[in-house]
Amino acid sequence: EDQVTQSPEALRLQEGESSSLNCSYTVSGLRGLFWYRQDPGKGPEFLFTLYSAGEEKEKERLKATLTKKESFLHITAPKPEDSATYLCAVQAHGGSQGNLIFGKGTKLSVKP
């Protein structure tokens, strides 16, 4: 069964304290892995798409990496405005068209 597990469930950081969020996945064949940021009561905001092991993408303080079994979202020197829930989702080859399998998310809190 295709599955996505995110850890930790919640992460509290001090401003400037770098860390990583983990997304482990089990799929029959990975078509794509997606990272989203979601603020309370808002829709998920797209961050990155990764397609193959070894791929990396960066945007401001965020960097996403992908291996054959997991993805990491590295946050460098976070600021309070980075506080949000970060969702990881995968799309499998042969799966229902457009069907994203989401993890439960990591809630990040960054204190000043």
Next chain:
Amino acid sequence: DTEVTQTPKHLVMGMTNKKSLKCEQHMGHRAMYWYKQKAKKPPELMFVYSYEKLSINESVPSRFSPECPNSSLLNLHLHALQPEDSALYLCASSRQGADTQYFGPGTRLTVL
């Protein structure tokens, strides 16, 4: 521009009411989606439209009725909802079914 718009932002309805949610995108995307998201849970896929045809219905009760009038618009008609249907309803779109999905801001629905 990767904007998906949704109206209304908030909706309160009784169990006997009929209402509609609206979603619009002008990115030329040919796949559009409806998701339901309960508090502290990831989004759950409800419907997928591909080239204005319904391609996926994830066993959603018939009190939810989707409609895709054209390639830019997606509606969700609501009738005889239950209080447990209260949630954040998200619309998303992608170029094709397997591409990155971009989400709208959501409609917060409360059923009394």
